[in-house]
Amino acid sequence: MSVPAGFDELIHPATRLSVVALLAATEWADFAFVRDSLSLSDSALSKQLHTLEEAGYLELRKEGGGRRRRTTVRLTDRGRGAFEGHVAALRAIVEGAGTPASARPHPSEAAR
Numbered sequence: 648m649s650v651p652a653g654f655d656e657l658i659h660p661a662t663r664l665s666v667v668a669l670l671a672a673t674e675w676a677d678f679a680f681v682r683d684s685l686s687l688s689d690s691a692l693s694k695q696l697h698t699l700e701e702a703g704y705l706e707l708r709k710e711g712g713g714r715r716r717r718t719t720v721r722l723t724d725r726g727r728g729a730f731e732g733h734v735a736a737l738r739a740i741v742e743g744a745g746t747p748a749s750a751r752p753h754p755s756e757a758a759r
Contacts, residue, residue, distance in 0.1 A: 651739040653732030657702055662687070663695050667730045670705065670722045678718035696720060704729055 658667055665685050670676055682692045699705045704726030708719045722730065 651736040651743075654736035654740075655729050655733040657698070657704070658729055658733045662691070663699060664733075666692070666695050666699065667704065667722065667726065670720065671727060671730050673721075675708075675719045675721045678720060681720065699726065702726075 658664055662685070666681060669681060669684055678689075678692070678696075681687075682689060685692070687695075696705065696707060700707055703723060705720055705722050710717045710719070
């Protein structure tokens with residue numbers, strides 16, 4: 648089976664896919680909101696955001712300083728396009744699987 652166009656190996660891991668899906672539903676999101684929504688630690692989320700930022704899929708803004716420092720994040724146009732392409736590729740994979748064998752009638756029932 649070939650991989651459909653748009654399938655994105657960078658987005659595909661569950662944690663990154665969850666981050667990108669959450670960000671696709673908003674313009675900007677606070678770091679704490681993303682962290683809490685996905686039940687991630689600060690360090691786990693930071694690592695995923697850094698990877699996605701390096702790929703040009705998201706933008707980070709840091710405001711303030713010290714304990715009042717606030718980080719917000721958003722998908723870039725490139726990131727939004729990659730997410731939409733990946734979702735389309737996943738749909739193509741699922742639709743290409745056809746009807747699961749468990750949902751097909753038993754051959755003896757189909758002959759009736």
